Amino acid sequence: MRALRGTLPKALSIRGVSRREFVKFCNLMVATLALPPRYLSAVEKALTQSTRPVLVWLEFQDCAGNSESMLRTSNPTVAEFVLDLFSWEYHELIMAGAGKQAEEALERVVREHKGEYIAVVEGAIPTADGGVYCTIGGKTALEIAKHVCGSAAANIAVGACAWDGGLVRANPNPTGALGLQEAVPGLKNLINLGGCPHNPANTAAVLVHYLTFHDLPALDQYSRPLFAYGNIIHDQCERRAHYDAGRFVEEWGDEGHRKGYCLYKMGCKGPEATYNCPTVRWNDGTSWPVKAGHGCIACASHRFWDTKSPFYKRLPSVPGFGVDVTADEIGWVATGAVAAAMVAQVAGNMVRDKMRAKKAAEKASEPLDSRGA
Amino acid sequence: MARIVVDPVTRIEGHLRIEAQVEGGMISDAWSSGTMFRGIELILRGRDPREAWIWAQRICGVCTMVHALASVNAVEDALGIEVPDNARLVRNIIAATQTVQDHVIHFYHLHALDWVDIVSALKADPAKTSQLAQSISNWPMSSEKYFKSVQDRVTALVASKQLSLFGAGYWGHPAYHLPPEANLMAVAHYLEALQFQKEFIRIHAVLGGKNPHLQTFLVGGMATVMDPNEPGATVNPERIDFLLQVAKSAQSFVNQVYIPDVLAVAGFYRDWFERGEGLGNFMSYGAYPQGSIKDPANFFLARGIILNRDLSKVHPVDPANVTEYVTHSWYEYSGGDQAAKHPFDGETNPKYSGPKPPYEFLEVDQKYSWLKAPRYQDQPMEVGPLARLLVAYASGQPDVKALVDATLTKLKAPPAALFSTLGRIAARALETQLLANRLTGWVEELGNNLATGNLRIHNGEKWDPKSWPKTARGFGFFEAPRGSLGHWVEIEDQAIKNYQAVVPSTWNAGPRDARGQRGAYEAALIKTPVADPDRPLELLRTIHSFDPCLACAVHVVDARGHTCSRAEA
Secondary structure, X not given: OOOOOOOHHHHHHHHOOOHHHHHHHHHHHHHHOOOOHHHHHHHHHHHOOOOOOEEEEEXXXXXXXXXXXXXXXXXXXXXXXXXHHOEEEEEOOOOOOOHHHHHHHHHHHHHHOOOOOEEEEEOEEEOHHHHOOEEEOOEEHHHHHHHHHOOOOEEEEEHHHHHHOHHHHOOOOOOOEEOHHHHOOOOOOEEEEOOOOOOHHXXXXXXXXXXXXXXXXXXXXXXXXXXXXXXXXXXXXXXXXXXXOOOEOOOXXXXXXXXXXXXXHHOOOHHHOEOOHHHHOEOOOOEOHHHHOOXXXXXXXXXXXXHOOOOOOOOOOEOOEOOOOOHXXXXXXXHHHHHHHOOOOOOOOOOOOHHHHHHHHHHOOOOOOOOOO | OEEEEEOOOOOOEOOEEEEEEEEOOEEEEEEEEEOEOOOHHHHHOOOOHHHHHHHHHHHOOOOOOHXXXXXHHHHHHHHOXXXXXXXXXXXXXXXXXXXXXXXXXXXXXXXXXXXXOOHHHHHOOHHHXXXXXXXXXXXXXXXXHHHHHHHHHHHHHHHOOOOHHHOOOOOOOOOOOOOHHHHHHHHHHHHHHHHHHHHHOHHHHHHHOOOOOOOOEEOOEEOOOEOOOOOOOOEOHHHHHHHHHHHHHHHHHHHHHHHHHHHHHHHHOHHHHOOOOOOOOEEEOOEOOXXXXXXXXXXXXXXXXXXXXXXXXXXXXXXXHEEEEOOOEOEEOOOOOOOOEOHHHXXXXXXXXXXXXXXXXXXXXXXXXXXXXXXXXXXXXXXXXXXXXXXXXXXXXXXXXXXXHHHHHHHOOOHHHHOOHHHHHHHHHHHHHHHHHHHHHHHHHHHXXXXXXXXXXXXXXXXXXXXXXXXXXXXXXXXXXXXXXXXXXXXXXXXXXXXXXXXHHHHHHOOOXXXXXXXXXXXXXOOOEOOOOOOOHHHHHHHHHOOOEHHHHOOOOOOOOOOOOOOOO
């Protein structure tokens, strides 16, 4: 264990935490980012800044599912994010202030922390009819997004709706909804964390990464972090061995279903979806949809509501894919296209492989889950 | 006379705006407006009814799963599908878990700060806080040292001058009455509840794959296969043990922390038993079938309606009597906006006619909300935990009656005190207690079925759309945490022709109807005192007591013959 820095005692007393708690916490951060131990000092330094970075969380055409998902984070917990790591100054779902006081808090951030704060966006942004389909404090979501996100140091779009318009944008898109990057083009340092909802483990890792290195992890063409969206679900699936052996669920609740056979014939979209769902899982690594018995709906894929539905329809045969094609072929198609772009596993090597991954990503023609998108 | 505006109303789900007229330090009139619209039902048209639940569930991510359940109920009703007993049990477990979770988060994270002054906690004596905590509960986390550590954390936060989420609160407002020690205890429990909610919801992860937005519902049952000998099965003996263990921990938290806290807070705010009364009409569709879903008599929470605060009579609920008005909503009805429409005949033509943003005030005498105004036999209804508890109480359900009477005795309050802001809070807590206690029983029943070889989880007779009639329609009811939820579906040629949801917060947060009758929020705000119009804390107390959920509330109904003019962007 590296010796703690000289300024630490003071920093600790400011935070009201013991030295032991702090060391434990720093180690946790290092583990979250899957960093080598030598990064411990960088994490320590980041966590003992006298001023915590400011974060605002904007909700537009949303269901608050991404906010709720964030409440379920464990490493760090939401209390640690809000009290110890950031000054989380605006978040409609959980902030103390309301109405005028809430609006003033947001305005103060934009004014006093211009170019320094992080904006997290949840929900789509309606652009039809002058944006009347979502107003907050009498202002349209579009106006707020331009104003707040335009002055942020980094923008994090969480969930499918903020990324690409999500469900709200699904055909016929009654409100002209768009994701953040299309509604407000040209935002700097934008990262998309798709999923319905986003997996808070990934978002936590991105936030801690930003806190530590003032930078975003390696991204793909959709501005998604490769560590979370670089691998095909089918390739990481715990039911994969059954697929390879030709063992499928044929009817809901049949013997194959009880034995955990492959859900491909029930419409599972795992072969066309990327996400680290099977490895990170949900709710403290408890489970994920395929483990719980239902097929994947590819909720982290681009515009999945239209491109991946109907959800119970078996994936069509595509070149190199089909039940009659061997699993090996599938594997080669999948990994061959972007093998170089894939960062090892989960959050692993996010930093060490950063440069390499970026270069590799440039070479990859399109993300693995982009068919039909 | 002053017009006050609270927009955004925070610590709720969604985008709610309240405008209120204040005269002589009291609210004389109020208008509730939903300011966001997505159009999910329009998006559902033409899609496979078997996957409607996946889409509908996204109506709300706070009360996730409730729309999934109402949706499968509706499609099963339309197609005449009866689900296996195990599916009923799993759905009850998932739903009860959702409600317990939602109510705990509501009390601690969405509502508590209306009653708890965090800054005042700095002045608390941790030793006295410990005594206070131990006098009301045997919850183990109650030592002086523990409360000191929580206080240190608050002190550090305030000293940093970066108050984070707590920066814009109404601290020091004269309407805060808790002593510093009670405030400190509440802050500690706010943090503990944050921890609790993410542990407890692992029940959803086991049975639903994830939370929010579970993924194991099926029309005809559940995908949560059961097998006593298969580690790959969703439900096996090991998982039953896990579910039981988590359910029991919820029982402890609710009985030893949540309930004592609610009683303690209520003791300091007794005048709120006389405020925020509202409509006096209460409706519950009933929930948690313990036999066939077709027979509400077996439901754990009863179905019925109470009118004009008369607890001596429970009226039946007939789905045919539910209608919606758009007189004051930003929609148009063919045939005029003065008449209401039943969900099966509903229409949705969004037509915004409010002020051009940015705006300062809404035109409240015209149309002023994206919410419609649902009515039952033309009467506005309050729905939610209070309505459910009152209907169950008035129906004479023994466990509910015993619990309510014992609580009222403890609070030295008559049943009429329940018609209030504090009554809603108490009812929500008591419902949490009832459900947390019942939850373990349902898990045990599921475990018994597993042990005795009753493993059927899905009824696949009608899974193939070719087995369906050319047309079918049905409805599905459920009592979501925030109240009565109904989905109506019309199926034609194997696809959704028409889909509608009439949801809890539309009942509560909706605007006036053609006759000018206020919605539940609007009515409850009348006579609410406002000491400082710049910081309308009291207004928030009453609105929050309903636990608003606006994403749910704003929806497009029907679309029969309505062509959406907007091209896909």
